[in-house]
Amino acid sequence: MELIGNDKVGILSEKFDVKQLARDIATNKDLQLNDSSFMVVSIDKIIERFQLWKQQLPMIEPFYAVKCNTDPVLVRILATLGCGFDCASREEIDIVMNTGVTADRLIYANPCKTRSFIAHAMQRDVRMMTFDNAEELVKVAKLHPNAEMILRIAVSDPTATCPLNLKFGCDPVLVAPQLLKKAYDEGVNVVGISFHVGSGCNDATAYKVALQHAKNLCEIGEGFGFKMDIIDMGGGFPGSEHKNSFENIAQVIREAIDEFFPDTEKRLIAEPGRFFAAAPFSLVANIIHATEVPASKITKNEKDGGDSGYMYYINDGVYGSFNCILFDHVHPTGGPLFDQDSDQKFVSTIWGPTCDSLDLVEDKKMMCKLQVGDWMYYPDMGAYTIAASTTFNGFARPSMIYVMTENVWNSKIKDSRHI
Ligand SMILES: *Cc1c(COP(=O)(O)O)cnc(C)c1O
Numbered sequence: 001m002e003l004i005g006n007d008k009v010g011i012l013s014e015k016f017d018v019k020q021l022a023r024d025i026a027t028n029k030d031l032q033l034n035d036s037s038f039m040v041v042s043i044d045k046i047i048e049r050f051q052l053w054k055q056q057l058p059m060i061e062p063f064y065a066v067k068c069n070t071d072p073v074l075v076r077i078l079a080t081l082g083c084g085f086d087c088a089s090r091e092e093i094d095i096v097m098n099t100g101v102t103a104d105r106l107i108y109a110n111p112c113k114t115r116s117f118i119a120h121a122m123q124r125d126v127r128m129m130t131f132d133n134a135e136e137l138v139k140v141a142k143l144h145p146n147a148e149m150i151l152r153i154a155v156s157d158p159t160a161t162c163p164l165n166l167k168f169g170c171d172p173v174l175v176a177p178q179l180l181k182k183a184y185d186e187g188v189n190v191v192g193i194s195f196h197v198g199s200g201c202n203d204a205t206a207y208k209v210a211l212q213h214a215k216n217l218c219e220i221g222e223g224f225g226f227k228m229d230i231i232d233m234g235g236g237f238p239g240s241e242h243k244n245s246f247e248n249i250a251q252v253i254r255e256a257i258d259e260f261f262p263d264t265e266k267r268l269i270a271e272p273g274r275f276f277a278a279a280p281f282s283l284v285a286n287i288i289h290a291t292e293v294p295a296s297k298i299t300k301n302e303k304d305g306g307d308s309g310y311m312y313y314i315n316d317g318v319y320g321s322f323n324c325i326l327f328d329h330v331h332p333t334g335g336p337l338f339d340q341d342s343d344q345k346f347v348s349t350i351w352g353p354t355c356d357s358l359d360l361v362e363d364k365k366m367m368c369k370l371q372v373g374d375w376m377y378y379p380d381m382g383a384y385t386i387a388a389s390t391t392f393n394g395f396a397r398p399s400m401i402y403v404m405t406e407n408v409w410n411s412k413i414k415d416s417r418h419i
Pocket of ligand 1: 065067109110199274
């Protein structure tokens with residue numbers, strides 16, 4: 001056991017399988033006393049994701065989007081690896097800087113900032129920040145004379161799971177050049193262009209289109225005397241297996257950089273959120289109740305009336321980690337933590353624990369029969385899950401169990417000042 005911040009981390013002598021580890025933990029619980037849900041957090045996996053980024057996009061500095069998951073160990077490990085951070089509020093700035101990350105490794109990437117937070121950023125000397133409207137320039141001119149502004153343009157993959165451009169980003173052709181002029185008139189320093197193609201991007205060409213606009217706008221900005229040396233590619237990178245793989249997106253981006261910014265001296269950055277946060281967190285929830293029902297109650301199909309179905313109630317739901325079903329438009333799929341003896345499958349519903357019928361985790365799922373006290377396992381549960389979870393109805397958040405292998409601890413983490 002070692003400490004990262006205030007959190008205990010289990011150090012294992014050998015490489016481990018997360019699901020097997022979850023089984024060992026579950027087996028050792030006395031369910032009469034403690035059947036609470038938990039997450040296994042693999043720090044090796046965080047490091048693996050960081051290395052994958054460095055391998056595929058070595059020319060782009062990642063600034064982890066903290067809103068995705070503010071877990072203190074995740075933040076400290078990324079800080080140790082040299083990651084930058086994308087913060088959107090005073091609180092997020094403080095979370096990151098209080099682990100010892102310096103202001104030059106932060107971007108305040110919220111185009112519509114609270115005035116007192118701008119003053120706070122000024123005080124802590126956070127300079128890089130985004131804007132997409134003239135009113136924000138007026139606010140910043142008054143409150144933060146050292147700000148280094150990055151103009152956010154709207155370039156969207158309309159098929160992304162969570163498009164963001166309804167709310168943020170200006171039109172790259174009609175509006176962006178006017179905002180560069182406005183910044184010049186207000187005496188605000190602009191240093192680059194940013195975009196976010198949408199979280200859960202499905203169409204990698206959106207990055208290429210955005211980079212082409214960024215190139216044009218850099219030239220326009222340079223015409224006003226701005227240095228325009230930062231290109232911020234935002235987020236949208238998948239957190240796990242996805243029909244548009246990270247490798248594919250990375251290739252499109254590398255080619256677009258070669259085309260639009262050859263031999264560039266520019267500083268290339270991005271703000272991946274789910275790319276780092278999703279895969280390292282696996283949720284294990286307990287079945288606190290199981291009821292046999294006619295299959296037709298679940299399938300709404302009269303003809304299924306003779307067969308049995310099952311309704312299970314687990315101790316995490318949409319008011320907890322599974323809020324991602326509502327807010328992040330994803331459908332997590334889990335399965336029994338332990339292999340079952342019988343292959344026979346029944347139509348099943350997995351409910352969350354609260355007294356709200358909205359609290360539905362998985363519907364009409366074909367699954368073998370489980371009992372009260374059995375465990376369900378959900379991988380890839382780190383992105384946009386705990387960050388927006390509540391304890392509604394008195395159901396606690398899962399506890400975090402952090403693990404890593406000994407040689408990774410010794411070689412990469414132990415001596416970091418962020419630990
Ligand atoms: C949410 C957000 C991100 C992270 O998006 P992912 O799709 O999780 O990578 C990055 N930048 C900004 C400005 C965001 O709002």
